[in-house]
Amino acid sequence: FGKLVNYTINKSLEGLSWAGGLPGTFGGAIRGNAGAFGGEIKDSVLKVRALDNKLNLKELTNKQCKFSYRSSIFKQKNWVVLSALVKLKKGDKKKIQEISDSHINYRKERHPLEYPNAGSIFKNVDFKKVPIKFKKLFSDKVKKDPFEIVPTAWFIIGAGLVGKKIGGAQVSKKHSNYIVNLGGASARDVVKLINLIKQKVKKKYNINLETEIQFIGF
Ligand SMILES: Cc1cc2nc3c(=O)[nH]c(=O)nc-3n(C[C@H](O)[C@H](O)[C@H](O)COP(=O)(O)OP(=O)(O)OC[C@H]3O[C@@H](n4cnc5c(N)ncnc54)[C@H](O)[C@@H]3O)c2cc1C
Incomplete structure (x- = not known):
């Protein structure tokens, strides 16, 4: 491309x-x-x-x-x-x-291109799906891309997961919607980290994150 x-x-x-x-x-x-x-x-x-x-x-x-x-x-x-x-x-x-x-x-x-990664892990969150009680908190983060979204990174930051590591996989400190391979990360480490992010964001914000990446063999 x-x-x-x-x-x-x-x-x-x-x-x-x-x-x-x-x-x-x-x-x-x-x-x-x-x-x-x-x-x-x-x-x-x-x-x-x-x-x-x-x-x-x-x-x-x-x-x-x-x-x-x-x-x-x-x-x-x-x-x-x-x-x-x-x-x-x-x-x-x-x-x-x-x-x-x-x-x-x-x-x-802004993107952690110095480490192997798969790009954005999650789709951004449709602002309409942000629960009313959190709308104000994220209103200054809304972008039109292609419709009104809140970049998922903000919810991951809010859930306190920046830099979180499982095995060799880490929630990037540079862009928290990226998971980087610091060396020796297995696909399983990455999947565990994805599941942890989903759980924590659901618990804190009642938002169901959807993955943008595709899983093969899981
Ligand atoms: C650092 C980084 C940043 C990224 N930033 C963005 C971004 O800003 N926006 C965004 O939308 N995406 C982004 N991506 C994701 C990805 O790069 C793009 O979506 C890209 O367009 C996928 O194309 P690909 O050829 O790499 O597909 P692959 O990742 O190789 O394949 C993805 C899927 O498409 C299928 N596929 C590949 N070619 C064809 C074809 N000709 N016909 C049918 N199916 C096909 C494959 O079988 C696979 O299932 C990013 C990824 C990385 C690693």
């Missing part, structure tokens, strides 16, 4: 600069309706070609892709994304480059 983002910048095309620094492939981004800094892949996709489970070739319009927060029909049905047509706008190359670079720098500064 990074290569595609750079290609569009070189052609002075606007629409994917939100994805500066986002790791992964274009197909993976479509499957998970990847998004950051207020942008989402669904905002640019016109059509997607995919293979269904019987290996039939499908061509889907944006609407048929059933994009939602970090999901799509491809994720729900396990279809394979082959290619996609995106709609972009002509823009100012320098400005687009600056936006993309600012996102890359933000990630370098």
Whole structure:
């Protein structure tokens, strides 16, 4: 995806600069309706070609892709994304480059990229789902990304879990919605830490955190 983002910048095309620094492939981004800094892949996709489970070739319009927060029909049905047509706008190359670079720098500064990690562990919390008695406490943390959310990191901080370790896995001190591998962490350590976070946040805020990552083999 990074290569595609750079290609569009070189052609002075606007629409994917939100994805500066986002790791992964274009197909993976479509499957998970990847998004950051207020942008989402669904905002640019016109059509997607995919293979269904019987290996039939499908061509889907944006609407048929059933994009939602970090999901799509491809994720729900396990279809394979082959290619996609995106709609972009002509823009100012320098400005687009600056936006993309600012996102890359933000990630370098704020995300614990110095350790192995799987990105954000939990989806952000829909502000509507924050219990009334806690709404005021988190009202200054609300961001529109892509709808009104509270970054999950705030609930993990509030639950006192920053830096919490299980085996080699640790709730990052730099960004608490990340779990980092300090060395020798097993998948089981990470899963235990995820379950602990879910329990503590549920107990303190009555919020059910949903994972953004997928589990394989558990
Ligand atoms: C440091 C870090 C930061 C991240 N930041 C963000 C962020 O800001 N926003 C965000 O949305 N995500 C973020 N992610 C998660 C992830 O990088 C993105 O969602 C990315 O788009 C996933 O693509 P991938 O190619 O890496 O998929 P993978 O992680 O390799 O795979 C994810 C799933 O997609 C499937 N898949 C891969 N390619 C295809 C295809 N062509 N067709 C169908 N299924 C496919 C895989 O089988 C797997 O089930 C971050 C991850 C990390 C590690």
